[in-house]
Structures are given as structure tokens and as C-alpha cells.
Amino acid sequence: MLNIPIQTILGQLLLGLINGAFYALLSLGLAIIFGLLRVVNFAHGAQFALGAFAALILSRYAEVPYWGALVLAPVIVGIFGVLFERLFLRRLYDTEPTYQLLLTFSLGLMTEGTLRALFGSSGVPYANPLIGGINLGFMFLPFYRGWVVVVSLAICVGTWLVIEKSKLGSYLRAATERPDLLRTFGINVPVMVTLTYGWGVGLAGLAGVMAAPIYQVSPSMGSHLLIVVFAVVVIGGMGSLGGAILAGFALGVLEGITKLVYPPASSTVIFAVMVAVLLVKPAGVFGREVV
């Protein structure tokens, strides 16, 4: 079984990278929310599904094409996130993280349940906007999958630059560590926190729109991904954005390799990696340990 042709290996690696693009986008959103707000966002999977459904509803009732939904749906999901943060999550900032986690978890439950009650469980199709592909010699690469990687990379790198390298980003980081200090400089900290949550959630929505043409749009499309993406963030180092992005792509590739060697383990291998990483590097590969 191990005499696998090189074309197959290349193909699997590339496919892994493509899947990694989704992981990276989702885990980036999660890492932003955790890194800057210290909130473990368990609604992330449902917000991912919400993004896909937003695109679907936009095309069905307003005839907004994919390209419009790509911008609008994340904004809509982001606004939901902002409202949720402003109205509810905010009240729990001075409690233990467990309660924030449980609140987002129940938000996820409500979102998924409502989508299922309204749209059923079997899923709804969403048309592929980029039909066709090119033959790379070792595999056939659909245009749409290529597009996913490009968008994901662009968004990931852009977000990382803004938060890690720009002045706005340094305010953000400072805001969450020393809100009192920033307030004296006249910067509105609660608004920044809200916008950060909105941005993280918007990224989940964006991933949802991008997933819509590949997967069936279904209420449970995010719940499988949720704990996998959590694992990605932990491996990368909670709060490390670069770590989340790299670990996302790396996991995609690792899954690809597992599919070659022992396919049934492909969705479990990540947890083995996570245990190993946490035992050796307690704060994740790129994390700084905060006690």
C-alpha cells in the first residue's frame, strides 16, 4: 500500500492545502476572538453555517449572485455577531471564561436549531460560480478550489498584518490587556472589542459563503468542523494569529497524508497531534504561555 505514485502524493498535498485554507480561515476568526477577547467562541461553527445560509437566502430572495454574497454575507453574519456581543456576551466579561464559552455554545445551538427548523436537515444546493478547472498533470484542479486558496491566503495575511503590524492592531492588543490605560488616551475600548468580535465572526461567515458551492448548505455543516478548528487553534497556540493560520494549512496537509496511509483515521489524527503538541509545548507551537 505504501508504493504510492508521486502524482497521487502531490495531488493529495495540494488538496490538503485547499482544505487547509478553510481551516485557516475559520481558526483565524477563532484565534482573533480568543487572542484579543479571551472568549472561547463555541458558536463559530453555527456562524460558519449562517454565512452559507446568508448567501443562499440572498441568492434565493434577492437574486444576489455569489460575488455579491461574498461581501454581503460576512457583513450580515458580522452584524449578528456585533449584536450578540453588545447585548449579551458583554455582560459576562467579568465572569469566568466557562460562562462565556457556555453562552456562545447555546447561541450556536439556537442558531443551528433555527436553521434546521426553517430549512430542514438535508441541505440545500448552492450553484458553483466558477465551473471548470485545469489539468496540472498530476491532478485536475477545479478553478473554484484554487479561488478558495487565493481568497483565504489574502484574507489571512491581511488580517494578520493589520493586527500584528499596524497601529490599529497594537491598540487592539493593548485594549484587551490594559483597557484602563487605553481609555485615558481617549480610545473607545468597548467599541473596539465589539468590532473585533464582529470581525472574527465575519470571517466565519466568509468561510461559510466560500464553502457553500463546495458542500451542501446545511445547518450542521459547521458542527463537525468546530472541534477540529478548535484543535487547530490550540496547536497553533491560542491567541497566536500566525500560528492559527499556519496550523490550519498544516493540518489540511496532514489530513491529506493520513488519507493516503490510513483514511479512517483522517479526522482523528489532529487530536493525536494536539495531545503531542500540548505535552511538549504547553502553549502550542507559536503560543506564548500566559499564566
Added chain:
Amino acid sequence: MKLKRFSIACGICVIASLALFSTSRAQEPFKIGHLTDLSGVNVDISGPATTEAMRFAVDDFGGKVLGRPIEIIAGDHLNKPDVGVGLARKWYDGGVSAIFDVGVTSVALGIQALAKDKNKAVIYISTGSADITGKNCSPNGIHWTYNSYADAVGAVTEALAHGGDTWYFLTVDYAYGDNLQRDATKIIEKAGGKVIGSTRHPIDATDFSSDLLKAQSSGAKVIGLATITNIGTNIVKQSEEFGIRPNQTIALMSVDIQDIKALGLKTAQGLIDTSSYYWNSSDESRAFAERFKRKTGKMPNQMQASAYGAVLHYLKAVEAVGSDDALKVIAKMKDIPINDFMTKNGTIRPDGRVMRDMLVLQAKKPEESTGDWDLFSVLRTIPAKDAFAPADPSVCPLAK
């Protein structure tokens, strides 16, 4: 001692709330249960709409049996065996004579054992596992609508008939997937075909491009999807991107009208579904479908449609026996032929398998479809003896 008073108050509350749950026993209706997924991932396969179909049957039967009014209790097992079996146990102990539908195999197998224990009847509608009439067969259980074997037969034979003699399987890494692949392989090899490879995926996988790529490079003429329905439709959708069809045929073994609708005809066209029912196959089936749609807003699938016949047949047998003793009623059900709007002269095998002809349906091209629910054309009918695997006395002692 305020806290002590609190604890006593607490106790009173507990006891009072217990009393609230206590059942008042007035006139005893004849109770049958509809146990299925009413809210979760499988709700579209059966769900609350099936309860409606069962109500039709009760109404058409006259609302009474053995002089008692018939009551249908609906319950949600949330796809969790402990919830499902717990509920079933409670129903049986509370006087429910028969449970219909169920779904998820792990729940069904739990109830199969329970029904035998309690000597009650259970009639499976949306459950697929052929084990119900195989190694887990029971004199108290009837497998009514279809099973995993029948589900696959149409797609496999149709592909074989069109020259698909080399196969590659994408199989879910579960006993269910194994069985499906094993059954399909038997049919393929009997027809002179060959299985040249397979790959297994975990049940929580979402991306199948890697498996599809392997299947593509294997050069097999047919890619068989021996997997659960949700995954199957996802694979079909993803196969579009990689341009797998028309070079290779995709044989989706477990699929239903809801899934075809979910995929959309553009993607689904040409797929084969083996089903006991299609709403547009005869005047009688159309009449039932209209009635169903008026009530629920959608067309029935085979589970929902066949639930009607299952309840009707069961009630007939109860009336004929004159009691709800499960062994006697089920023996009676096996005695009399099944006849309703969708099943003609159906029989029940000793192992509990309902034998009925199955329809081979093919998803239409988008341009051929004239309406929302105009999804299939009927290709042919598979006679009952070919639609189901023969009974195997070596695994089920009931089979003769």
C-alpha cells in the same frame, strides 16, 4: 433554622412535582407510538410528516380498534439510543402496543431487543440496516419499507446494465458501509463485473476530493458510494467540480427524493434511486400525495408514504386477532397480504422482512422537469424476490 425549612420546602417541591407527572388513568385508548428523529439531522427522512401519514391511516381505519379509540403518541429519540430506548420502554410499559418507524440503526437494534423482552410489536420504516431481519431478527419486529440492500439494488443493476463492469467504492468506515459494499459486490460479481478498489472515510468527514481523486485515477467505470445519505449527496456535489461524470458513472446507493431535491436536478440528473414509492407513479399514489401535501406542504417520500400502509396493516391484524398480543398480531400480519395504494400483494417473510416490488427511478434532467416535485422518471420495477437478499437461516433462526 432557615436553611432547614428551605430543605423541607425543597423536599415538598420535589414530591409535588413528581405527583404532577403521575398519569391519571381514565378510559384506555389503544396506543401506538411513532418514535423517530423529530428535530435532528435525520428529520427530513421521516420526521413529523410521518406522524401525519400515520394519522391518515388511523382516520381511514375508522379511528377505533377493538372498540377503543386509537391514539398516536409521537416521540423524538434525538438519534440517541439511550433516549430512544428509554422512551420506548416507557411507552411499552405504559400500554403502547406497537412502535413504528425508528430510524438510526443503533436505536433500532436497542428497541428490537426491548420489544422481544416486553412482547410488544415494532415496525421499522426509516431504518435501513438489514441486520433487523438478519442476525438481530426477532418475532416481534417487522422491517417494513426498504433496507440497505434494496436501496442499492437499483443503482447497482442499472450501472451494470449500462456496461459498468469495473467498480471503485467510497465506503463509510462503519459496519453499515461494509455491509453495503459487501452486498453490492455480490451483485456485481454475479453479473461478471469486478471491484478494483475502495477507500474508506470517517463518518464525520466533510471533504471527499481526495477520495474522488483516487477513484478517478483508478479508471473504474463506476464509482459506488457505499455511505450514508448525507455524505453521499456531498460526494456527488463535489464530484461535479472534478469533472468525474460523464467519464465515470456514480452509483449512489442510499438516496431519497429529499436528497435529490436537496442536490438540485442540475447536479443530481441521471442518479438512480431505488424506492418503494414515487408520488407520480400511479393515480393512487398521486391521490395520496395530494392529500399529504395539503396537510404538510410537501410531497411524501417512501418512508412517509409507507407509514400509512404499515399502520393500516397492523390495525387490520389487531382487529382480526382480537387482541394486541404482539406475537399473535405479527403472525397475523405475516398471514394476510399487504394491499394499499403503493403496495400490491406484498408479503412478510418469517424473518420479518416485507417483500414488495421496488421502483427504479432516475433523476430527470432539469429541462425535463415540469415542476418543483417532478424529479424522477420511473425506469422499471424490480420484483420483490430480486429487490431483497434472500433470507439466511444461518444468521436468523426464524428464516426457513
Added chain:
Amino acid sequence: MHIFALRPSSLILLVFLGAGLLAPHYVYPGFLMNLLCFALFASAYNLLVGYVGLLAFGHAVFFGGASYATGYMLRDLGLTPEVSILIGVIFAAALGLVMGVTSIRRRGIYFSMITLALAQMFYFLCAQSSVTGGENGLTAIPRSPLFGIFDISNELTLYYLILAVVAAAMFVIYRTVHSPFGHVLKGIRDNENRMISLGYDVDRFKVIAFTLSAALAGLAGSLKAIALQLVTLVDVHWSTSGEVILMALIGGIGTAVGPIIGAGVILTLQNYLTGFAEWVITIQGAIFFLTVLLFRRGIAGEVERLFRMRQARSASSQKDFTTSVVESGRST
């Protein structure tokens, strides 16, 4: 000890025991057995999250693992129930020891994640193994006679047996919480670094607590295997770990009776919300949502807080309740 000298919390537990004795005359025993098993499971979990402050996310491993072990012993090896239960508990304790030793050095969210990861790996093993029956699970587990002689196939007999075992286990938890060992655990929860500076090997205490909690969760799982005569993959799935967290939360983390109430609420929701069909999940979510926002201490925690406030007002000099088990909320 005179009965009126008992703590209020132990009195509440006695009241619950009394209610347990009467309950089968009012409520269906099958439901009650399930309730008892989950109440014990949640209490065992509460021992860890409420009294040590460890938010483990993989307790289904012990519950389901012991369930499988007990089911297998009863069905495939034909052992008697008491031996099967014992083996289940030992199996769960061993799993707990391994998971505890592996994860205990990590703190906060990392601890949660490593327990989740180990639980996912255990789930994978269960799904692959032939012993567990894969996705079909172990069905038709026999209710063999206890000690080879006592018939437990009768629902009511089995119910009282389970009630007795669960009550004994609850007493073990109660005793543990109030023992010198329990004080050490609370010390770790309140201020781990201070405990280290007092010379306590906190990791060792945490591992012992983890193992104890795992063993008790295993006992709950073993009993469930006999009560339901069925074990499936759901029992080791992460959603079951999540469910037990919700039970502890809704009832009140760190309270003696909270987990029992929490188990009751969640199982009742599952059993009695059916009328809402498609909206069940949404309603469940909304209930959890409101609980977290409005009744963060959980039902028992909030009730206790109210009484404590009244008490503080009426008897400010009387301080003899300050050692009450029922801690209001968790200190950070």
C-alpha cells in the same frame, strides 16, 4: 449525631433519598433509573469542576468506557452484574488515571482541550473496535441475577438497587467533599499557588480527584448499561461530555444537589419537549442561554444564594452556617 444536628445540605440529600423511595409510584421507573445514572454522572463530574475547578471535557470516556466494559462482561462473558460493575469501575478509574496524569499539568483551556483530544482518540478506538459493536453498539445486555441469585429483571427491583448504589455513591462524594482531602481540593480551587507554597503536591491531589471522579462516572455508566441494556457510541461521544457539563451548570456547579437537579432538568427536556418537534433544539439552546445570562449559579446555587442573603439579614451574628457545603458561586 442527632438528626437535627445535620447540615442543611445533608438534610436536603435525605429529602431527595426519600423522594427517590416514593418516586416510582408517580413516575415511570425506567426514566428514573436513567435519571439516577445521569445524576450520579453529573455529581461525579461536579466533584472535579465544582470542588477542584478543573473543567474537563472528556468525561464521556469514563461513563461510556465503563458502560462498554460492563456490557461486554455481562453479555459476552456471562459474568454476574456485581462483578461486571466492579470491572467497569476499575476500567474507568484506570482510564481516569491515565488521562489525569497526561493532562493535569496543563491549566485552564489547555487542560480542557487535552482532555477533549484524548476523549476523541478514545472515541475513535471505540468506533473501530469489534468489542464495542461499532455504530450498532452493544444491544440486548442481559439483566443477569445479582450475585447469581437475586432477580433484577423486574423494573422496580432494579430501580431500588440502582437507587441504593447511587445513594451510596452520593454519600461517597459527600464524604469526600467534606473530608480533609476535600478541604485540600477546595484550597486548590481557591488558590492553587498558595497551596503549592504550603507544600502541597497539588498535581498529585488533582490526579487522585480526577481518578475518583472518573471511577464514579464509570459507576454511573455501568449502572446505565444494566438499566438500559444498551451501550452505543453516543455514550463516549463528546456531546455526552458536553451534556454533563450543562447538567452541572444548570443545577449549580459546586453545590451538592445541583447536579441532581441539572440531570433532572435536561432529561426532562429531552423527554417532554417532543411536542415542539423541529423547534426542540432551539428551545433547548434558549433555555441554556437564559440560564447562563440570568442564573449563572445554576438552580441550586441561586436558591442557596437567596437563602443565604435572607439569613445574613436576619442573623448577622449567627455564623454557624459558614461551613455549609453549598458554596455560592465560585471564587476566582
Added chain:
Amino acid sequence: MNDYILEATDLVKEFAGFCAVDKASLSIKRGSIHALIGPNGAGKTTCFSLITKFLTPSSGRLVFNGEDITNAQPAAVARMGMVRSFQISATFASMTLLENVRLALMRPTKAPYRFWRPEASLRGLDGRAMELLDLVGLAGSASMLASEISYGRKRALEIATTVALDPQLLLLDEPTSGMGHEDIQPIINLIRKISNNCTVLMVEHNLKVVAELSDRISVLTRGRILTEGTYAEVSTNPEVMSAYLGRRVEERAIG
């Protein structure tokens, strides 16, 4: 056994390229009260954590009572008789004052592992616990919860808990930080009282406290020991004046 209960040699601690403690050496004489002072950010707290083993030094050597403890665990050092307090008062909020002290008293016994014994089995320790509470003037509030008492009394409770372990070396991390003036004098008296039975090393900001209590003083700046001596020696050292006192004057001028 020599005169020094604790000897630290060339302790170094680096955090990601930044050197918080740089070759600090320190010897604490048995029976003395030794103070470690220095301006903000001089590395006092890091130094303190290194000695108590809550941090592991990048290099250097620590000897306590003639035993090398460079790589020991913090709990193990505590059991050897070196007990620390914390900057932010470290009490067990959900327990009574009596239980707080008892938790320390029961540590050397076999009780901690006995999960099957009732709480009443600890009654034997109550007498000693009350003595200790009495020592710090808290005997009257023994049954109050630790979360219910004032900040100053929490510090006193913490000292009672620490003394309960009968330490040979007591390490106090800013024992008067965050306290009102009225609370400081009782704490000074308390520290003097307990120093009869053990050696004390304290990190302290309040120079009045340092002047009043300490036998010897080490001054730390930028991770290095600048000088060591009595209060009189140190306070007249010009280097200390510029590095430490000078800065305090500046701060005061700004503030």
C-alpha cells in the same frame, strides 16, 4: 551547617532574550530579617520567585540549609521549611479563617489524603489554629469566611497560615503593599514577633518598614545586586541614592 540558611549564587533568569535577573548572589544569615529592595522593575519579584522555585533559573545555584535546591519543586522546598507569602493576599476565599489556618496545619499530617474521613477528624488541630489566629489578632473572627474580612486582616490571616507551617525561612513578598497607614504598624509588630522563631526574607517597597525591621538589606537594580549592608550603610551609599532614592524623588516630583 554554616551560618547562612540560604545562599544564592549567580542567579540568572532570562525571558525571551530579556534578562530579568542577572547574576544575582544573595546570602541570608540564620535568624536575621533580610530585606530585598529596589526600584520598580529591578527584578525583585522575579528574584523572589526564583528563590521560592515558582520559576526555574536559567543558570546559577541555590542552596537552602546546605542542600542544593536549584532544580527542586516549589512544594518540595516548602516542605523543607521555606515558605512564602504572596504580593496579592493569598487566602482561601470560600473557607473560614479557622479552616484557612487548619489547611496549613494538616499538611505535615497524614490527613490530606484521607477522603473517607469526616471533617470532624480535623478537630484536633483547632486548638493550635486558634492560637495562631490569636497571635495575629483574628481569634474573634475564626468562623468568618476569608472573603468577608478586610484587606489588612487578610494579610494577617496569610501570615498566620504561613507561620502555621513552622517555617525556618519565611519569605514575605511586599507584606504591606496596598495597605492603609493604620494597618502597617500592626504588621510590623507581627513580623518582629514571628522573627523570633525563624529567619525572614522580605521584598518591601515601604522604606519605613524596611528601616524599622531589617537587619540587612540588599539593593537590586536592573537585575543585579548593587550593594548589601545595614540600613545605615545602604541609605548613605551614593550609588543607591542615585539609582534608587534619586528615582523615588523624581517620581515623587512628577506624581
